[in-house]
Amino acid sequence: AQSVAQPEDQVNVAEGNPLTVKCTYSVSGNPYLFWYVQYPNRGLQFLLKYITGDNLVKGSYGFEAEFNKSQTSFHLKKPSALVSDSALYFCAVKSGGYNKLIFGAGTRLAVHP
Amino acid sequence: DTAVSQTPKYLVTQMGNDKSIKCEQNLGHDTMYWYKQDSKKFLKIMFSYNNKELIINETVPNRFSPKSPDKAHLNLHINSLELGDSAVYFCASSRGTGGDNSPLHFGNGTRLTVT
Numbered sequence: 001a002q003s004v005a006q007p008e009d010q011v012n013v014a015e016g017n018p019l020t021v022k023c024t025y026s027v028s029g030n031p032y033l034f035w036y037v038q039y040p041n042r043g044l045q046f047l048l049k050y051i052t053g054d055n056l057v058k059g060s061y062g063f064e065a066e067f068n069k070s071q072t073s074f075h076l077k078k079p080s081a082l083v084s085d086s087a088l089y090f091c092a093v094k095s096g097g098y099n100k101l102i103f104g105a106g107t108r109l110a111v112h113p
Numbered sequence: 114d115t116a117v118s119q120t121p122k123y124l125v126t127q128m129g130n131d132k133s134i135k136c137e138q139n140l141g142h143d144t145m146y147w148y149k150q151d152s153k154k155f156l157k158i159m160f161s162y163n164n165k166e167l168i169i170n171e172t173v174p175n176r177f178s179p180k181s182p183d184k185a186h187l188n189l190h191i192n193s194l195e196l197g198d199s200a201v202y203f204c205a206s207s208r209g210t211g212g213d214n215s216p217l218h219f220g221n222g223t224r225l226t227v228t
Contacts, residue, residue, distance in 0.1 A: 043219030099207050103156040
């Protein structure tokens with residue numbers, strides 16, 4: 001069965017510093033991986049996805065993610081964090097032929113001024 | 114213009130009642146979904162419809178019944194509400210059925226509280 005794990009409940013970063021939100025996956029077959037962000041009282045918003053090709057995927061709001069097949073990881077990164085990046089981040093993997101996403105438990109990112 | 118809109122935003126009701134949540138998308142997408150987010154923010158898919166046909170039906174109590182009158186609408190009816198049904202329910206839509214791995218567009222959620 002497809003699954004993703006987000007090992008950190010919360011990540012704290014100072015504004016201007018680089019940030020990393022971790023995600024590891026377990027899949028049978030090719031992994032189709034996604035990152036979504038959820039702001040308070042809002043639905044999830046798509047950030048980026050890895051389907052195939054370059055291991056470094058660029059997405060919205062300056063975020064990027066690095067696919068690492070040997071470590072089965074898909075960590076989300078940003079070179080310089082903003083206070084407005086503070087939110088809940090979800091990693092997800094596609095399961096099956098339909099667009100069924102299995103989400104991780106979420107990581108709360110807190111960026112401090 | 115809201116792309117995926119859900120009503121109501123908040124729903125407070127008593128155990129045993131029947132309630133519905135409505136969802137509409139104006140993105141022209143073919144596929145719509147219902148997800149449930151519990152108090153620990155864990156998200157789990159419940160149902161998915163493609164062009165009014167049910168394509169994903171997870172292990173959900175049969176008190177939950179989705180209905181899709183057309184591809185732009187997906188409603189969720191819940192019978193005999195229980196305390197454990199309290200959660201935030203998110204509607205989402207996507208282009209296609211998944212073969213193109215198109216992203217999901219989420220509504221802002223309906224917070225259901227059962228007392």
